[in-house]
Amino acid sequence: MNSSNKKIAVFATILVLIAMVFFVVQDSSLFTFKENTEEYIAPETGINDPSHPDYDKIENGIHLRTGFAEGEGLQLVITNCTTCHSAKLVTQNRMSEERWKATIRWMQETQNLWDLGANEDTIVNYLATQYAPIAKGRRQNFAKIEWYNLKDE
Amino acid sequence: MQRRKFIKRATLASMASLLGTEIVFGDTLAAGYLPLGLQEPDPFKMFNKDAQMVLLNDKPWNMEAQAHLLDDKITPNKFMFIRNNGNIPKEIDAENWTITFDGESVAREKTFTLKELKSNFKPYTYQLTLECGGNGRSEFDPPAKGNQWTIGAVSCATWTGVRLRDVLADVGIKDDAVYIAYHASDTHLSNDPSKEPISRGVPISKAMQDETLIAYQMNGTAIPIAHGYPLRLIAGGFPASASGKWVNRISIRNIIHDGPKMTGTAYRVPCEPIAPGEKIADEDMCIIESMPVKSLITYPKTGAVLQKGKSLNIRGHAWAGELKVREVAYSIDFGSTWKNCQLEQPANRLAWQHFNASIDFPQEGYYEVWAKATDENGIAQPMILPGWNPKGYLNNACHRIAIKIN
Numbered sequence: 001m002n003s004s005n006k007k008i009a010v011f012a013t014i015l016v017l018i019a020m021v022f023f024v025v026q027d028s029s030l031f032t033f034k035e036n037t038e039e040y041i042a043p044e045t046g047i048n049d050p051s052h053p054d055y056d057k058i059e060n061g062i063h064l065r066t067g068f069a070e071g072e073g074l075q076l077v078i079t080n081c082t083t084c085h086s087a088k089l090v091t092q093n094r095m096s097e098e099r100w101k102a103t104i105r106w107m108q109e110t111q112n113l114w115d116l117g118a119n120e121d122t123i124v125n126y127l128a129t130q131y132a133p134i135a136k137g138r139r140q141n142f143a144k145i146e147w148y149n150l151k152d153e
Numbered sequence: 154m155q156r157r158k159f160i161k162r163a164t165l166a167s168m169a170s171l172l173g174t175e176i177v178f179g180d181t182l183a184a185g186y187l188p189l190g191l192q193e194p195d196p197f198k199m200f201n202k203d204a205q206m207v208l209l210n211d212k213p214w215n216m217e218a219q220a221h222l223l224d225d226k227i228t229p230n231k232f233m234f235i236r237n238n239g240n241i242p243k244e245i246d247a248e249n250w251t252i253t254f255d256g257e258s259v260a261r262e263k264t265f266t267l268k269e270l271k272s273n274f275k276p277y278t279y280q281l282t283l284e285c286g287g288n289g290r291s292e293f294d295p296p297a298k299g300n301q302w303t304i305g306a307v308s309c310a311t312w313t314g315v316r317l318r319d320v321l322a323d324v325g326i327k328d329d330a331v332y333i334a335y336h337a338s339d340t341h342l343s344n345d346p347s348k349e350p351i352s353r354g355v356p357i358s359k360a361m362q363d364e365t366l367i368a369y370q371m372n373g374t375a376i377p378i379a380h381g382y383p384l385r386l387i388a389g390g391f392p393a394s395a396s397g398k399w400v401n402r403i404s405i406r407n408i409i410h411d412g413p414k415m416t417g418t419a420y421r422v423p424c425e426p427i428a429p430g431e432k433i434a435d436e437d438m439c440i441i442e443s444m445p446v447k448s449l450i451t452y453p454k455t456g457a458v459l460q461k462g463k464s465l466n467i468r469g470h471a472w473a474g475e476l477k478v479r480e481v482a483y484s485i486d487f488g489s490t491w492k493n494c495q496l497e498q499p500a501n502r503l504a505w506q507h508f509n510a511s512i513d514f515p516q517e518g519y520y521e522v523w524a525k526a527t528d529e530n531g532i533a534q535p536m537i538l539p540g541w542n543p544k545g546y547l548n549n550a551c552h553r554i555a556i557k558i559n
Binding site for chain 2: 082084085086088089092093094095096099103110111112133134135136137138139140142145146147148149150
């Protein structure tokens, strides 16, 4: 979080306090304030401050803050892909090189993604390597069944 | 992917949790400004969702239920899936909210305040099934792009509002009207103010149905913010993306609406079937209208272990887009034999229907209970994946649960 965002966060905290007092005293409904940050927050880790010791920590091959797999091009992917959307939109998908490339083109044509220039090959290679399709057939077995004793209702 | 522990930014989080549940969604506030500024880092708290809901995406917010969470006959907010395409509007002023009717085929452009809408037109309440067009996408092979919904992007809540057709009659529409299109106050992920994240709609014939509402209440209270507060278009039976949230404008079009997520491959499937992975031109893709027949076993949760000799009572819901469900059957032998379930009539048109059955198992061992619904035209759910399509829509393959008899 940069210093201006910190100021906004402090300001928001003060506003919340004022609002709480306001509510207790007035039981009124008219207050409003700005969202405290625009930057990408990974809600499952809460690590969104560059000074956080785990900001770019990798554990068991996973970049903790974003959930991305460790690999060549990781930082480029973080920078270019998570400005607009969650890393989760990447990590839950599986595509071939051709389809990752087509997805980038679609984002450039319709979603305001910028020209990736010389970084494009590295990014596409990272995505097609780390998030390649897995054959699933026409119906899969249950992945994991958590057995439990069914009680009478 | 289960919910993990969230590390909270102590002060903000604890205050937001204090305020979040009691005030953000409170009735007192519903009439005025709605502050999303708290930004509770825990989306389950921020949106009042059950901890067993599964978070697929946090920018934009996308969250789904699991089958056993959908056991209620009327889906409460805590188990209702969230599918957002853009950013939720930051400041919502319901007091001064307006909705404008315009477009090539409007007789006269007209704007209503929320209050005028409520006082000028008769309210109606219906239970309406909303299912995301991409529900079940995660099973397609080759994989389809987008949020990887499993089975939980469906709900049937009670919606209250005015009939769109009553408002259209008041506004006046021209003879050449073919489509209505919603516009809303959510913002594009790129923060480009000139871009709408999504602007879809329905054909005039759907707009004129009794159950197509401009809704201001869900389950008897103000619509939760993630679901479109303060005004949402509700077109049950169509892909839920046709039911626009935070709606502030409805355009009556003399062409099939061409807004974002109406064109290309979005919410479209091949007009003629194609092989898995086959390439297809955009012009050969057709807009999804009615969702297909489908069902879910909502009790028991998959993985139940029973003692030998005990019967198993299963229950769930079935729906068929614009149609009614004619029957629901179950199989415990992978489709070799089927037995009928008891099936209730819908509460109203476009509401899901409840089914139940009592099952006896012949011997100890591993079973899967599969459910299969058939619509009023005799079309049933497939046991395997239906036709592949590039964006992975309309997976209505049978739902199943695992059972062990000891």
